[in-house]
Amino acid sequence: MIQTFMSNSHDSNSYVIADGEEGVMIDAGINPLHHLEKIAEINIEIKLLISTHCHYDHAAGNSVVVEKTSAGVAVHELDAEYMEKAEKEHVLTHLFGAGYKGVRVDQRLKDGDVIEIAGVKLEVIHTPGHTEGSICLYEPQSKALFSGDTVFADGIGRTDLPGGNWNDIGNSLKRLISLNETRGIDKIYPGHGGLGSGDNIERIYNFYSNDDKDSCFG
Numbered sequence: 001m002i003q004t005f006m007s008n009s010h011d012s013n014s015y016v017i018a019d020g021e022e023g024v025m026i027d028a029g030i031n032p033l034h035h036l037e038k039i040a041e042i043n044i045e046i047k048l049l050i051s052t053h054c055h056y057d058h059a060a061g062n063s064v065v066v067e068k069t070s071a072g073v074a075v076h077e078l079d080a081e082y083m084e085k086a087e088k089e090h091v092l093t094h095l096f097g098a099g100y101k102g103v104r105v106d107q108r109l110k111d112g113d114v115i116e117i118a119g120v121k122l123e124v125i126h127t128p129g130h131t132e133g134s135i136c137l138y139e140p141q142s143k144a145l146f147s148g149d150t151v152f153a154d155g156i157g158r159t160d161l162p163g164g165n166w167n168d169i170g171n172s173l174k175r176l177i178s179l180n181e182t183r184g185i186d187k188i189y190p191g192h193g194g195l196g197s198g199d200n201i202e203r204i205y206n207f208y209s210n211d212d213k214d215s216c217f218g
């Protein structure tokens with residue numbers, strides 16, 4: 001079961017994947033209190049919180065989730081220290097202008113890791129470009145891709161922020177295209193906007209790789 005919390009503001013989307021009474025949260029967003037209430041209503045206990053990257057709009061609410069649940073926190077190793085220390089240029093508190101409490105990272109993820117917890121299996125794909133430690137998470141059973149700010153239903157994440165890199169995001173998209181070709185991506189659950197389809201990634205890649213990089217904005 002995938003519970004979606006779609007944002008209509010600058011907050012990120014938030015997702016909970018659950019099997020029975022336990023689940024995994026992907027991105028807490030800025031204020032996850034109402035998500036946690038909803039999750040409690042449907043009797044799901046969050047065992048692990050995974051951040052797709054360290055940015056404020058995805059991870060400022062991590063401290064709330066840690067406080068209110070027994071969940072551990074996982075993020076890619078290259079974004080872990082920024083998140084723990086709440087380094088402002090990297091977590092972007094200077095853009096969003098609000099607080100971000102650093103939280104301890106329990107699991108430093110790397111490419112190829114397979115997370116198996118609470119009956120949920122997620123494969124970690126390191127997709128740098130938006131940040132150094134950006135990841136996508138692939139759920140093989142439903143062929144779902146949780147794509148953070150790497151790729152949206154109709155675009156890609158910014159590469160002009162600290163740690164961003166245009167060539168890296170291009171290579172990351174190429175990896176996702178090949179994942180779609182070999183194993184299939186039925187649905188994309190992005191960090192912002194509505195849900196997308198795996199078949200869109202190639203079109204998005206072609207569009208941006210033929211375009212001026214300054215227009216890349218997601």
Ligand SMILES: [Zn+2]
Nearest residue numbers: 053055130149
């Ligand atoms: Zn971001």
Ligand SMILES: [Zn+2]
Nearest residue numbers: 012057149191
């Ligand atoms: Zn974002």
